[in-house]
Amino acid sequence: MLLSDVKYIEALIGMDTHALSVPAFTSALEVLAANGIEVMIAQRDECTPTPVISHAILAYNSGRKTGLADGIVITPSHNPPNGEPAESSITSGIEAKANSFLEDGLLGLKRISFKKALHAPTTHRHDYLNSYIADLGSIIDMDVIAGAKIKLGVDPLAGAGRSYSTGGGKNPMATMKKTNTITCLFLDI
Numbered sequence: 001m002l003l004s005d006v007k008y009i010e011a012l013i014g015m016d017t018h019a020l021s022v023p024a025f026t027s028a029l030e031v032l033a034a035n036g037i038e039v040m041i042a043q044r045d046e047c048t049p050t051p052v053i054s055h056a057i058l059a060y061n062s063g064r065k066t067g068l069a070d071g072i073v074i075t076p077s078h079n080p081p082n083g084e085p086a087e088s089s090i091t092s093g094i095e096a097k098a099n100s101f102l103e104d105g106l107l108g109l110k111r112i113s114f115k116k117a118l119h120a121p122t123t124h125r126h127d128y129l130n131s132y133i134a135d136l137g138s139i140i141d142m143d144v145i146a147g148a149k150i151k152l153g154v155d156p157l158a159g160a161g162r163s164y165s166t167g168g169g170k171n172p173m174a175t176m177k178k179t180n181t182i183t184c185l186f187l188d189i
Contacts, residue, residue, distance in 0.1 A: 009038045009039070009040050009060060009069045009124070010037050010038045010039070010069060010070070011032060011037055011038070011039050011040070011069065011070055011071065011072055012039075012040045012053055012056045012057055012060065012069055012070075012071045012072075012126070013025070013028060013029070013032070013039055013040070013041055013053075013071065013072045013073075013074070014041075014042060014047070014048030014049075014050075014052065014053040014071070014072070014073050014074070014128065014160075015047055015048065015073070015074035015075070015160070016047055016048075016049070016050075016073070016074065016075040016159070016160040017047050017159060017160050018075065018076055021047070021074050021075070024074045025074050026114045027111075028072060028074065029041065029114065029117045029118070029123065030111045030112055030113065030114055030117045031109065031110065031111050032117070032122075033112055033116065033117035033120040033122055033123055034110035034111050034112040034117070035110050036122055037122060038122045038124070039122060039123050039124065040056070040060075040069075040124050040125070040126045041123060041124070041125055041126070042125070042126065042128050042129075043125045043126060043127040043128070043129075044127075044129075046128075046129060047160035048073070048128050048129075048160060049159070049160040049161045050073050050075065050160075051132075052128050052129070052132045053071045053072075053073050053128070054071065055131075055132050055135065056071070056126065056128055056131065056132075057069055057070065057071045059131070059135070075160075
């Protein structure tokens with residue numbers, strides 16, 4: 001599904017590879033869907049690097065004055081647009097609200113099962129990966145890189161970008177090569 005195919009989205013949500021990302025994503029989607037929030041999630045349930053969610057927000061909001069979407073990236077990292085940690089005035093407000101829900105035994109918090117949340121009419125899937133990769137050529141001059149005759153070695157380790165570095169297997173520039181005990185991605189541009 002393309003972002004342009006959806007009339008209205010309130011939140012684009014992604015997650016990284018940390019151990020508690022999947023349970024946190026599950027809880028977030030259960031609450032968002034129960035409260036009727038229009039959400040866009042990854043088409044193949046893959047992890048989504050923060051820049052990919054930022055790109056999707058910018059793409060969705062481009063040319064809009066109202067009905068702007070925002071994003072949620074489930075990560076222990078703090079990566080707001082300015083690259084610095086979120087201000088304590090923001091995080092303390094979130095913390096206070098979360099603590100009040102906990103103190104009240106989660107009363108007033110709407111939540112549905114994950115299965116229902118995945119199939120809710122407010123939950124939409126988006127191909128973040130290929131949309132992001134397809135747009136890279138608009139910000140990176142691939143001809144200049146190709147003309148430089150360089151080889152790039154990329155190792156995303158266990159990060160959220162690992163499926164993006166190979167283009168989900170669809171990036172014709174990417175080939176995986178194993179060298180001794182290390183698997184690296186080599187981009188032939």
